[in-house]
Amino acid sequence: MKTFRTVATLLLLLPMAACRQDMQDQPKYKPLGTSRFFADGREARPIPAGTIARDELNNTDSFHTGAANGAFLDAIPLKVDSKLLHRGQERFDIYCSPCHGRTGDGNGMVAQRGLKIPADLHTDRLRSVPPGYLYQVIKNGYGAMGDYGDQIQVNDRWAIVAYVRALQLSRDARLNDVPAEQRGQLSAENQPQAGAAR
Amino acid sequence: MPQYFSRSANTFSRMTILALVLALCGVCWYGYLIVRSPYEMMQNVPREQPVPFSHEHHVGGLGIDCRYCHTTVEDSSFANIPATKICMNCHSQMWATSPMLEPVRESYRTGKSIEWTRVNDLPEFVYFDHSIHVHHGIGCSTCHGRVDQMPLTWQAAPLTMEWCLNCHRHPERYVRPESQVFSMAYTPPANQTALGNRLVREYHIQSLTSCSTCHR
Numbered sequence: 001m002k003t004f005r006t007v008a009t010l011l012l013l014l015p016m017a018a019c020r021q022d023m024q025d026q027p028k029y030k031p032l033g034t035s036r037f038f039a040d041g042r043e044a045r046p047i048p049a050g051t052i053a054r055d056e057l058n059n060t061d062s063f064h065t066g067a068a069n070g071a072f073l074d075a076i077p078l079k080v081d082s083k084l085l086h087r088g089q090e091r092f093d094i095y096c097s098p099c100h101g102r103t104g105d106g107n108g109m110v111a112q113r114g115l116k117i118p119a120d121l122h123t124d125r126l127r128s129v130p131p132g133y134l135y136q137v138i139k140n141g142y143g144a145m146g147d148y149g150d151q152i153q154v155n156d157r158w159a160i161v162a163y164v165r166a167l168q169l170s171r172d173a174r175l176n177d178v179p180a181e182q183r184g185q186l187s188a189e190n191q192p193q194a195g196a197a198r
Numbered sequence: 199m200p201q202y203f204s205r206s207a208n209t210f211s212r213m214t215i216l217a218l219v220l221a222l223c224g225v226c227w228y229g230y231l232i233v234r235s236p237y238e239m240m241q242n243v244p245r246e247q248p249v250p251f252s253h254e255h256h257v258g259g260l261g262i263d264c265r266y267c268h269t270t271v272e273d274s275s276f277a278n279i280p281a282t283k284i285c286m287n288c289h290s291q292m293w294a295t296s297p298m299l300e301p302v303r304e305s306y307r308t309g310k311s312i313e314w315t316r317v318n319d320l321p322e323f324v325y326f327d328h329s330i331h332v333h334h335g336i337g338c339s340t341c342h343g344r345v346d347q348m349p350l351t352w353q354a355a356p357l358t359m360e361w362c363l364n365c366h367r368h369p370e371r372y373v374r375p376e377s378q379v380f381s382m383a384y385t386p387p388a389n390q391t392a393l394g395n396r397l398v399r400e401y402h403i404q405s406l407t408s409c410s411t412c413h414r
Contacts, residue, residue, distance in 0.1 A: 026322040031276040034313075042311055094263040098288075109260045115291050146287040151269050 072132030088163030104167040134161045244350035258346035275327040335373040346382040370394030
């Protein structure tokens with residue numbers, strides 16, 4: 001009996017040697033993990049040619065390209081309201097402001113550290129380009145600026161375009177833009193300088 | 199035949215048995231503490247990376263938003279490790295010849311992934327979703343700490359189940375206004391309890407503590 005007990009105890013101790021982290025590290029794929037199956041070691045696979053992602057069936061229409069019949073869209077194809085502008089402001093501050101600066105003058109922190117000076121958005125040229133042009137610059141890049149099509153989704157690109165327009169207006173406002181009944185609130189000290197007022 | 203042991207030996211032997219049992223408990227308790235210690239969790243240990251990427255410089259110094267690189271954090275369970283292309287948005291021009299950044303350029307040239315070492319690694323029997331947390335007022339720094347002050351990235355929280363449950367049982371202690379979720383410098387106000395209770399109602403935060411919330 002005693003021998004039996006000793007053997008049983010030892011047998012019970014044996015499973016402890018099998019303590020492993022199998023539950024912790026399961027043989028399953030999680031985002032951006034490694035794979036021993038694929039030659040390049042990545043479990044995330046490149047997208048096969050011709051794949052159409054959800055919501056991208058119509059990615060050749062003007063809403064997705066910013067152009068129609070060879071010309072840039074001259075209006076933002078979304079309802080421009082305060083919600084869209086706030087979204088645009090948030091996205092602009094995330095993706096654009098590091099280089100273009102929060103005010104859009106091309107003096108963001110990364111630019112200050114030596115990046116090729118990014119465009120000042122408050123130039124006559126960029127004030128007069130159609131919204132579709134700004135959209136496709138975000139989507140495809142321009143000059144030294146890389147494309148942001150992967151980082152910023154379609155609706156957000158248009159939201160940023162709307163916000164860029166608002167930023168541009170903020171530096172180029174005329175007295176006529178102020179509703180007549182509120183013009184009286186502009187005291188003499190707050191009057192824009194002659195050069196800026198135009 | 200005289201007695202070898204005095205009567206007090208009985209007490210002595212009982213105490214010895216008790217001490218042995220207590221010592222065994224102590225050893226188990228100590229082991230339990232070690233298993234859950236910051237050392238074992240690799241908490242606060244900066245990880246070696248193929249490129250010594252500094253969040254301190256990019257977030258603290260340059261003020262780049264978390265979402266510039268971690269693009270999917272608002273839409274997906276996974277916060278996304280940026281593609282090499284995102285590094286190259288700036289580093290095609292800046293530090294473009296730095297030997298430290300050679301792995302980045304090599305990855306960009308060849309299309310081969312940079313093999314980053316994972317810092318915040320949950321066990322694989324745990325389901326975690328970033329998007330639901332950032333949309334309900336749980337800030338990045340609540341779990342990840344002051345990433346903007348990390349020259350090399352380390353894991354700031356223990357990531358034990360106890361730690362998860364602490365917040366899941368009392369979300370009002372940690373929730374913050376949605377506008378502050380991506381702010382690194384946010385500190386809870388003095389009236390956190392009042393604010394927290396209001397936000398929990400406003401954001402419809404449920405205290406989810408059932409097993410299958412995370413173990414699914």
